[in-house]
Amino acid sequence: MNPHDIQDSGRRQVLRGAGVLAAGAATVPGWILPALAQGETLVPFTDVPEAFQVRGKRPGATHYQDTRLIDSHITSNDDFYVVQHYGQPEVDNASYRLRVTGMVDRELEFSLDDLMQRTAVDLQAGFECGGNSPGLFNGLIGNANWRGCSLRSMLEEAGIQEGAKEVVFFGADVGMEEIREREVEKAFARSMSIADAMRPDNLLAYEMNGEALPIFHGKPLRLLVPGWYGVSNVKWLTQIHVQDTRYMGRFMGRDYVTLKRVMVGGEERWVENSVTAIQLKSAIVRVTELGGEYSVLGFVLNDGTPLQSVEVSVDGGPWQPAELSEENTQYSWKLFTFNWDNPAPGDHTIVSRVTDINGNIQPTMDEFPEKVSRWENYAQFPRTLTI
Ligand SMILES: Nc1nc2c(c(=O)[nH]1)N[C@H]1C(S)=C(S)[C@@H](COP(=O)(O)O)O[C@H]1N2
Numbered sequence: 001m002n003p004h005d006i007q008d009s010g011r012r013q014v015l016r017g018a019g020v021l022a023a024g025a026a027t028v029p030g031w032i033l034p035a036l037a038q039g040e041t042l043v044p045f046t047d048v049p050e051a052f053q054v055r056g057k058r059p060g061a062t063h064y065q066d067t068r069l070i071d072s073h074i075t076s077n078d079d080f081y082v083v084q085h086y087g088q089p090e091v092d093n094a095s096y097r098l099r100v101t102g103m104v105d106r107e108l109e110f111s112l113d114d115l116m117q118r119t120a121v122d123l124q125a126g127f128e129c130g131g132n133s134p135g136l137f138n139g140l141i142g143n144a145n146w147r148g149c150s151l152r153s154m155l156e157e158a159g160i161q162e163g164a165k166e167v168v169f170f171g172a173d174v175g176m177e178e179i180r181e182r183e184v185e186k187a188f189a190r191s192m193s194i195a196d197a198m199r200p201d202n203l204l205a206y207e208m209n210g211e212a213l214p215i216f217h218g219k220p221l222r223l224l225v226p227g228w229y230g231v232s233n234v235k236w237l238t239q240i241h242v243q244d245t246r247y248m249g250r251f252m253g254r255d256y257v258t259l260k261r262v263m264v265g266g267e268e269r270w271v272e273n274s275v276t277a278i279q280l281k282s283a284i285v286r287v288t289e290l291g292g293e294y295s296v297l298g299f300v301l302n303d304g305t306p307l308q309s310v311e312v313s314v315d316g317g318p319w320q321p322a323e324l325s326e327e328n329t330q331y332s333w334k335l336f337t338f339n340w341d342n343p344a345p346g347d348h349t350i351v352s353r354v355t356d357i358n359g360n361i362q363p364t365m366d367e368f369p370e371k372v373s374r375w376e377n378y379a380q381f382p383r384t385l386t387i
């Protein structure tokens with residue numbers, strides 16, 4: 001489903017209070033208060049339309065978070081965003097099998113129990129959908145603790161053969177795809193090079209935040225490619241196939257493909273790339289007030305490269321350092337806070353930017369490469385509010 005087609009309303013339907021918040025009402029609805037420290041209030045953004053609402057999870061529907069409500073480093077399984085392009089398949093744990101096939105020395109098959117017998121690996125990973133955007137206030141996002149087993153050790157056990165080029169990951173969910181007036185049934189699938197598949201941190205996860213992987217998120221098993229956009233993290237994973245050609249299915253070749261204008265060896269060309277590593281990005285999600293002190297909260301996502309700084313600018317003023325949370329890990333989202341001293345009453349614009357240790361700076365919208373697809377929205381995102 002297209003994340004932009006969603007007109008969700010629901011679980012957070014109390015947040016019809018979005019209207020309440022946006023209107024700058026003095027009373028913040030009581031149900032928000034547990035998320036805030038005693039006496040602390042949420043300062044409403046004026047860029048959030050009254051109609052903006054978030055609804056609970058439904059099979060086959062896209063679910064996004066209300067990022068104004070992010071108040072902890074770990075996203076609960078209820079709040080974690082959901083994207084399901086081909087609906088939500090129900091996989092039976094008892095009969096479930098994961099198969100490793102193709103150009104391997106030994107084809108392998110695992111039951112869920114077999115997978116759980118393997119050395120357990122814990123990974124904290126945050127990610128966003130490649131289609132996440134300011135239009136959803138970046139709600140297609142989450143950060144969780146995952147447990148599973150190593151993809152690399154499984155591929156080593158299978159033995160990748162000479163000449164193999166790609167590993168393809170197939171989900172149990174299927175959809176009809178029309179190509180040249182012919183409808184064919186296709187499983188959701190993504191692929192990557194052997195080198196990318198062999199990165200030691202890739203995880204086959206069967207647990208999310210200490211619970212069995214929820215059906216919304218791929219029960220009983222999903223791939224996690226830390227530092228990559230969500231689309232890589234194939235859910236309801238049933239088959240891992242090694243081959244010597246490129247896999248060119250919808251989610252590698254046609255969808256989640258960014259088309260942008262760049263220089264290619266001195267020639268300006270429109271070039272496509274499949275959505276893979278997360279581009280360096282930060283965004284402000286909430287502002288709170290406590291006893292006249294204003295605090296700004298935001299997140300950073302990237303490919304796991306260490307960060308040099310996160311900074312905040314108020315009303316086009318100088319960049320001021322923000323503080324990164326000590327809970328951040330290499331592949332988690334990285335939350336940051338900024339103490340906004342003595343804002344003057346009135347309308348303000350605040351924006352964040354992140355810089356990594358290689359000196360890459362998050363671009364402004366004006367510096368952004370010209371692109372015609374809506375994937376990879378990592379430009380600086382100015383927010384407006386009234387003090
Ligand atoms: N099998 C399968 N895996 C999938 C998808 C899907 O539709 N089917 N959607 C992908 C996309 S586009 C995203 S953004 C993430 C979302 O993961 P989540 O729903 O657990 O947040 O799952 C990815 N894995």
Ligand SMILES: [Mo]
Pocket residue numbers: 083128129130131230231
């Ligand atoms: Mo996605």
